[in-house]
Amino acid sequence: MKTDSFKLRHIGPSEKELDSMLDTIKVDSVDQLIYETVPDDILLDNPLNLPPALSEQEYSASMLKLAAKNKIFKTFIGLGYHEACLPAVIQRNILENPGWYTAYTPYQAEIAQGRLEALLNFQTMICDLTGMELANASLLDESTAAAEAMTMLFAVRSRDQKKNNVSKFFVSEEILPQTLSLLQTRATPLDIELVVGNHEEFDFSDSFYGAILQYPGKSGQVYDYADFTKKAHEAGIKVAVAADILSLVTLKSPGSFNADVVVGTTQRFGIPLGYGGPHAAYFATREEFKRNIPGRIIGITQDTNGNRALRMALQTREQHIKRDKATSNICTAQVLLAVMAGMYAVYHGPKGLTYIANKVHSYTHTLSQELKKLELQQVNATYFDTITLKADAAKTKEIAESKEVNFYYPDNETVSISLNEATTIDDINTILSIFAQLKGKTATKVNNIDVQTTTLPDHLQRTTEFLTNEVFNAYHSETELMRYIKKLERKDLSLNHSMIPLGSCTMKLNAASEMLPLSNPQWGNIHPFAPVAQAQGYQEVLKQLEDQLTEITGFAGTSLQPNSGAQGEFAGLMVIRAYHESRGDHNRNICLIPSSAHGTNPASAVMAGMKVVVTKATEEGNIDVEDLREKAIKHKDNLAALMVTYPSTHGVYESAIKEITKIIHDNGGQVYMDGANMNAQVGLTNPGAIGADVCHLNLHKTFAIPHGGGGPGVGPICVAEQLVPFLPGNPVIPSGGEKGITAISSAPWGSALACLISYGYITMLGADGLKSATIHAILNANYIKERLEGHYQTLYSGERGRAAHEMILDCRPFKAHGIEVTDIAKRLMDYGFHAPTVSFPVAGTIMIEPTESENKAELDRFCDALIAIRQEIAEATAENPNNVLKNAPHTQAMLTADTWDLPYTRAQAAYPLPYIADNKFWPSVRRVDDAYGDRNLICTCAPIEAYLEA
Structure with missing residues (x-):
């Protein structure tokens, strides 16, 4: 056993397990499995051209050498970025703790109460300091939050403003330069006219719908904006304020002078500079805009027993529901950073x-x-x-x-x-x-x-109180905070407990050796606008990562700037838009999108100024090639792009993909490939081989950046040669293509600190390890598929009956037993597992992706759980809903109560299989009532009793 091989440590199945798994799948070798899974005409002829893999020890030594090339000057640049003091208790117990950084987005609230509480603390902190009524659970950075404010206020214009096409947006000349650049990027495709000027000379004409002010201004000047907002409101103009979070401790809050939206960054609340990120932005507004606020909101509700519980509120506003009607494509947050910033406020x-x-x-x-x-x-x-x-x-x-x-x-x-x-x-x-x-x-x-x-x-001066809630006044010693953090951690299921088999989300191992450099101040303490000569370690790593990703995708260039997958989608489409316009094709604005696409795709297309035309899917779940051809020809004079996910969102390698991309090119369009499923491509095929022109990559999926409970993510774009000149730039530090579009994110290289993780993943796996990871992801998925054969129906398969790296199980027939897919998701908690992706992309189904990191024993535990649940479904009846599935999940309080009047035993409820007793995870609340939470929207820390009494 080659003990210094990172591949050995990252990939789950052992050589001994492999033969047994291949027998189950009914193939003689992994080569046969790949032959039966991936179309021949897209397989790569040659291995990836990457340097030999480093061992973990070699990698750690190389990162120390590279870190030494960074010069840590005392930096007083500001511009929204400040050196901060991260309390060691937060660094050790959250940033460096896989119980926090490997958790998933809290869609399954019953096993996410810890991070939901931490995010509620964050929202309360933001509402208190800004003086606003409602805040979301964070956004990507200050500039993108400002852009979201501009577009939200555009969406909520008055009826008369919409009728008269009022589209001017005033921008104070005191705005941060990177924010102005990003406002320009987002305004252009929506035909919003930016007017930059001195707020003291603004004429408040009725041709404006909104304005944004910087507080304090970029020069440091603190202005009194009360008169401005009063006159703006009299003229029907809504006002956004970009505010420094620490200054709001001493300055009067924007809410006190009637701002409509307040945005900013919480980076200076204990978060390392990290050469630009990741950091948690904030977005606060009035309650009247709760249906329009971008991103996620954490709310208070109750569980089945009427006990207080937390959950993501207003989830139906997620972009995969609204699609092209969405006002934002944001489907993520910076949860890990928001948790840390909120905990900074709790500690101090x-x-x-x-x-x-x-x-x-x-x-x-x-x-x-x-x-x-x-x-x-x-x-x-x-x-x-x-x-x-x-x-x-x-x-x-x-x-x-x-x-x-x-x-x-x-x-x-x-x-x-x-x-x-x-x-x-x-x-x-x-x-x-x-x-x-x-x-x-x-x-x-x-x-x-x-x-x-x-x-x-x-x-x-501020005269109002803030952070009066008990949570901000109880944990000021390290002992107290350590125990509070641990109390929350115990409520959350993360990868350090069991596999998280979410289709489309790729919850793979986030190796400790990849994470360690994040704690090194020589990586953490560099300002994104420091002279490039002082960041030579970063420059080497980022250039090597760009080259690695360019090679892996088969393209010609890469931009690391987009700091989420949604930003990557938007960036890719804006680069395509710029390419068409450079050729005089200003009319090309039609974007074809398959009906199976993730909902952020149409939302991104609309944001990029394109019109969405949806193409049909066949009964097998594939793109209907003839429908696509018909629509491409119909719109050939105006065709801008096709957005396609590969393998498909249905978990299948579509054999017609090269024909599909050729149809688009023949009709003058470019092909955008959504990289959500790159974990099934790396080393076997690539977007370039398929015929795409641009793709975004989810570094938090394929390339091992941890999900952090719902962020950070990084969404770089890789592009073909003709698109390289249009890669995004930055107004402070020159970067991007020679004809680069304006900024996509605040910092020149986006969330540079998080990029170190993906650099480590690629560098330690090397070409052979990356390909092996892809093969084992496919192996693990097909092993699960075969083990569940006869118990669950796989909705879609490839032409030879194989799944890609994920599969969809059809749970709709169980409605005859009175069982919904949600019941299966909640019952899996009793078995110690997070549910797979529920009802996406097909309602009433679950989508499973095991990744390459899980070994056979863990896959078997998961399959055993689903098979046992299938037997429970068989025993359920629609006439009697009082069963183990409908009552799931079962909490420790239920099991230890004096009375038990359910028609099954306590052991059946909590320990249905023998393995569970060895490592039992207890949901901390019973099933959460989403409808109650939406009817009684409470998104800050005040005790629920106060609202119930009111």
């Missing part, structure tokens, strides 16, 4: 946050006063943490970098300095020495700084 509480905010402000005030003594002109009349000086930028930069300090230089005569929680008195003296040298003077040394309450004018 209102008094701790006040101390931190006052310290930052006092240090800034001291610096401002001392710089005035050096005869430097400080521009800002009022400020929180950022001051702007008039000084020679080039000379200042030279001196500052010689002392390993970074400032921001908006122009040749301006220097901007943003202080943060990690700033020390030594840093203040270093900054003063830089400007003393610039002015040829001697600075007075600062020895002590009083942490004052504030030097802000009274009319700008």
Whole structure:
């Protein structure tokens, strides 16, 4: 056994298990299985051209060497990114804890109560600080949150505004540069006209539907926006505010001056800079917009017994329901980062946050006063943490970098300095020495700084309380917080307990060796707008990852900027749009999308300014080629793209895929391949071989970034040669193609810190390991398919009867027994498993994807559970719903109660198979009542009794 092989540690089935599995599948070898599964004409002739695989030890050593190439300067650039102090108790118990980072999106609420509570804390924190009524469970970054605000306000325009096609959106010139770039990206395809200007000179004409303000402004100036919002509302204009979260501890909240939407980032609440991410943005608004708010909202409801329970509220607004009618394609959040930011607020509480905010402000005030003594002109009349000086930028930069300090230089005569929680008195003296040298003077040394309450004018100061709920006032020692985090963790089923067999979601192993670099400050403490020369370790890793992904996909170029799969979809379509427009084909706006596609596909197409035309599926679940051909020919003069998932969402390698892509090309379109199922392609085939022009990749699926309870994700795009020039850029740090579209995400390389994980996965597996992973994903799926034969019907199979890496089981016939697919999902919890994907892409079904990481023993446990459940279904009757399935899941409280009046035993309820006793997982609540939660929408931490009494 080659013990230094990462492939051995990552791939589940052993050589000993392989023969038994092949016997079950009824093939002689894995080669035969692949022959019977993947169409011959798309198989690659040659192995991937990647360097030899590194062992875990070699990889760790190489990452330390690369990290040493990053220069960690003291950085005061700001622009929405600040060095933060991550409490060790949060780092060790959440960031580095697979119980938190391997959890899935909390669709199955009964086994996700821990992270749901942590997200409710986050939402409460956001509502309290912003002064708004409703907040979601996080978004991707500040700039995309601002863009979501712009498009949401566009969607909720008044009837008269829509009738008169009012489409102007005012953007304050104080907005962050990356946010402006992203607003431009999102506004253009929707024909929203951005007007950038000085908010103090705005004329409030009726040609505007909305406005966005920065608070404090990018220069650091704190404006009083009360008069602006009052006049805007009088003119029928809604106002969004992009607000610094820490400043809201001392500044009056945007809600107090009647903002309609408040957005920003929570990065400075203990989250590493990570060269741009991942970080949790926030989005808060009024309750009247609850049906329009993008992303996810966590709400309070009750379970079957009437006990308090949490769940994702308003789930029917998910984009796979709304499709092309959606106002956003966002179907994810930054859950792990939101949990950490929320826990930062729990740990520090209102008094701790006040101390931190006052310290930052006092240090800034001291610096401002001392710089005035050096005869430097400080521009800002009022400020929180950022001051702007008039000084020679080039000379200042030279001196500052010689002392390993970074400032921001908006122009040749301006220097901007943003202080943060990690700033020390030594840093203040270093900054003063830089400007003393610039002015040829001697600075007075600062020895002590009083942490004052504030030097802000009274009319700008916060007067309202925040974080008054008990959770923010109870866990301020490390012992208390450690135990609180553990209490929540115990309520959640994660990969460290059992397999999570979700079709389309690829919940594979997130290896510890891939994760370890994230804790290294030489990777964590680099600002995304630091000079590239200071980030050479990052630049090498990101370039190598781009090259790896380009090779794996068979394309010519890659952009890592999109920081979710949905952003990748949008980015890919915008690149296609730019390509067509560069050729004068401004009319190409038709996007063909198969009826089986994930709902984000049509939502992304509409966001990119395209019109969706849906193509039919055959009875076998494949794309109806003749219907596609007919529609491609019909729209050939205006055809922009086809969006196709491969293997299909139904878990099948469609043999006609090359014919399909040729039809699109013959009619002037480009082919966008959704990379959700790349785990069934890597090393065997690729989008280039299939005939696609662009694909996005879900690094949190195929390439091992953990799901983190619903984020982070990364969604890079890989493109064919003709599309390379149009890859997205950034307004602060040059990046992307020579004709690149404007920004897709805030940072030049998106969530760069998370990209280290995928780099590790690819580097340690190498070409052979990657191909082996794909083969074993297919092997495991077909093993499950065969083991369940005769118990469940597989809805779709390939032409030779095989599944791809996932399969759909038809549960609709069980309705005759009174059993719905939801009952199966909840009963699986009693067997110690998370349910597969429920009712997608076909209602009344479950979609199973085991991944390559699970061994035969775990697959057998899962199959045994489903077979046992099938027997329970057979014994159920529609006339008597009081059965073990309808009552599932069963909690520990039920099993230990004094009375038991159910028509089956406690053992049948909790321990239906012998293996369960060895590792029992208890759901913490009974079945959650979604309808009650929607009727009584409560999305903050106030105790439910208060609302019931009201």
